[in-house]
Amino acid sequence: MKIETKKHIEPKPRVQIVSPGRINLIGEHTDYNNGYVLPAAIDKCIFFKIEKNGSKFNCTITSDHYPDALSVDLRAIKKSEITWENYILGVLDELLKGGKGIEGFDCMIKSELPIGSGLSSSAALECGLTSGLNELFQLGMTKEEIALLSQAAEHNFVGTKCGIMDQFASVFGKQDHVIRLDCKSRKYKYISAELDPYAIILLNSNVAHQLASSEYNTRRLECEKGVAIIRENFPNVESLRDVDLDMLEYCSWFLDDVVFNRCSFVLAENKRVLAAANALKKCDLVKLGSLLYQSHEGLRDLYDVSCAELDFLVEYSKRYKEVLGARLMGGGFGGCTLNLVHKDAVTNYLIDISQAYFDRFNIELTPIEIALENGTKIKTSQ
Ligand code: GAF
Numbered sequence: 313m314k315i316e317t318k319k320h321i322e323p324k325p326r327v328q329i330v331s332p333g334r335i336n337l338i339g340e341h342t343d344y345n346n347g348y349v350l351p352a353a354i355d356k357c358i359f360f361k362i363e364k365n366g367s368k369f370n371c372t373i374t375s376d377h378y379p380d381a382l383s384v385d386l387r388a389i390k391k392s393e394i395t396w397e398n399y400i401l402g403v404l405d406e407l408l409k410g411g412k413g414i415e416g417f418d419c420m421i422k423s424e425l426p427i428g429s430g431l432s433s434s435a436a437l438e439c440g441l442t443s444g445l446n447e448l449f450q451l452g453m454t455k456e457e458i459a460l461l462s463q464a465a466e467h468n469f470v471g472t473k474c475g476i477m478d479q480f481a482s483v484f485g486k487q488d489h490v491i492r493l494d495c496k497s498r499k500y501k502y503i504s505a506e507l508d509p510y511a512i513i514l515l516n517s518n519v520a521h522q523l524a525s526s527e528y529n530t531r532r533l534e535c536e537k538g539v540a541i542i543r544e545n546f547p548n549v550e551s552l553r554d555v556d557l558d559m560l561e562y563c564s565w566f567l568d569d570v571v572f573n574r575c576s577f578v579l580a581e582n583k584r585v586l587a588a589a590n591a592l593k594k595c596d597l598v599k600l601g602s603l604l605y606q607s608h609e610g611l612r613d614l615y616d617v618s619c620a621e622l623d624f625l626v627e628y629s630k631r632y633k634e635v636l637g638a639r640l641m642g643g644g645f646g647g648c649t650l651n652l653v654h655k656d657a658v659t660n661y662l663i664d665i666s667q668a669y670f671d672r673f674n675i676e677l678t679p680i681e682i683a684l685e686n687g688t689k690i691k692t693s694q
Contacts, residue, residue: 327447329360330689331440333431334481335512335650335682336641337490337505337592337600338607339585341615343475344532345578346496346551348585350592351477352505352684353485358423358436362444367416373400375421386414391469399437402469406461407442412451419444426678428520430640430647434470435478438462443483443688455483455687456498473529485687492589496553503592505684509655510597510636514648515665516678517621521645528643531574531615538575541566552578577614581607601636601652608639608649617644621673625649628665632657648680 332353339349365372369386375396382397389405392398407414419441425433439462446453453461459479466474476495484491489502535552542563543549549559552575560579564572584603591599608626612618622640626649629638634657641650653661662679669677 326361326363326693327444328691328693329362329440329444329447330357331360331436331443332357332482332485332685332687333425333433333436334478334485335431335514335684336477336481337512337650338588338603338639339477339581340607340611340640340642340644341475341531341535341617342578342581342585343477343493343495344473345475345535345582346553347578347582348589349475349477349493349495350490350503350585350588351481351493352490353481353687354431354682355685356425356431356680356682358421358425358433358440360419360421360440360444362417362419362441362448364448365416365418370416371404371418373419373421375423377421377423377427386416395470396437398469399434399465400441402465403438403441403445403462405469406465407445407451410461412445412449412453414445414449414451417445417448426516426680428647429516429518429680430642431514431680432478432482432642434466434472435462435482438465439479439482439688443690447690447692458688459483471529472525473532481687483687485685487686488684490592490684492585496551503589505592506595507597507652510652511655511658512682513651513653513658513662514641514680514682515625515651516648516680517625517646517669518675518678519619519621519646519673521619527617527645531617534571534574535578538567538571541571542575553582555579573614573616577610580610597636597652604637604639604650604652605630611640611644615644619645621646621669621675622649624672625665625669625677628668629661632661635661 333356334351336351343349371384373382425431427433442458442462462479466472486502490505491500493500588603626638629635634654636652638651641648666677
C-alpha cells in the first residue's frame with residue numbers, strides 16, 4: 313500500500329505596505345539644486361500586498377488602476393511603453409543592479425492617490441514597492457537607501473531627473489509634522505504643523521499639461537548651466553546652494569536672462585523655506601501665507617512652470633481675507649494648488665472658487681482635504 317505523505321505547505325510570508333503621497337508646504341524646484349524643502353506625507357496612499365510565489369524569476373504585479381497585469385522575468389528587465397510599469401521595472405532594475413537578492417513575487421496594488429495631481433503618486437509607488445521587497449526578502453535597506461533607490465528608478469527608467477523630496481517625504485513623514493529637509497546633507501528636522509484655526513486645502517485643477525516632464529528636465533539643465541557659468545568665477549560652487557545674490561548679480565553679465573531668472577528663483581525660494589520654517593515654529597501664519605503667495609509669483613514669473621488654471625486659482629484666492637496664502641504645488645504645469653484657509657471659511661470658499669473655475673475653464677475643481685501622516689507603514693504576516 314502506498315502511503316501518501318502529506319505535502320508540507322510552507323506558509324508564505326506576506327507583506328502589506330501603506331505608502332503615502334506628499335504635500336509640499338514650500339520649496340519647489342530647490343531639491344535638485346541641493347536646497348531646502350518643507351514637505352509632509354499625507355493620509356492619501358497607495359496600498360500593496362506582496363508575497364513570494366515560489367518561483368526564482370517570475371513576478372506578477374496587478375494594479376486597480378490598470379486592466380492588464382504586468383508580468384516580469386527578473387532575468388530580462390527592459391523598459392516598457394506603459395508609464396506606470398516603468399516605475400515598477402525601474403525599482404526592480406535598481407535592486408538587481410545593486411545585487412539585492414530578490415526572487416519571484418506577486419504584488420497587488422490599490423491606489424487612492426489621484427495620478428498627475430502633484431501628490432506624488434510616483435514616489436509612493438516606487439517607495440512602497442521598494443519597502444515591500446526590502447521587508448519580504450530581508451534586504452536590510454535603511455529608509456534613506458529606500459528613498460535614494462526609488463529616486464534612481466525614476467531617473468533611469470522613467471526619465472524624470474527628479475530631486476529627493478517626494479521619496480523622502482513618503483518614507484520619512486511624521487503625523488502632524490512637516491519635514492525641514494536639507495537636500496544637500498539630507499539632514500532633517502520635524503516641525504510641528506500647528507495651523508489651527510487654519511487648514512491646508514488642496515485644489516486639484518484636474519489639468520496635467522503634457523509639458524510637465526520634459527520641461528522639468530529642462531529646468532534642471534538650466535540650473536546646471538547657471539552653476540557651470542557661476543563656477544567659472546567662483547570655483548568652489550558645486551550647486552546653487554553655494555551661491556548668494558551678490559555672486560549671482562556679479563555673474564549676471566555671463567548668464568542669459570532665462571538662466572538668470574531660474575537661478576534667482578531658486579535662491580529666493582531657499583530663503584523662503586527657511587523663513588517659512590521659522591514662521592511655522594512661531595505660529596506666524598500670516599507670514600507663512602505671504603511666503604506662499606511669493607513662492608507662486610516666482611514659480612510663475614521666474615521659473616515659468618505655472619499655467620493659466622493654476623494662476624487663476626491663486627489669484628482668485630487673494631479675494632478672501634480668510635485665505636492667508638496659496639501657490640501651485642509640485643513640479644507645475646497642472647496638478648494642485650495648496651491653500652491656507654480659515655476653517656470657518658472653507659465651505660463658502662470651496663463653493664465659490666469651484667463655480668468660478670468651472671465658469672472660466674469648464675473644468676470641475678476637486679478639493680482635497682488632507683492630514684499630515686506618518687511615512688511608509690509596514691505589516692508582515694505569515
Ligand atoms: C517633482 C519632483 F519629483 C520633486 O523632486 C521636486 O523637484 C518637485 O517636482 C518640485 O519641487 O515633484
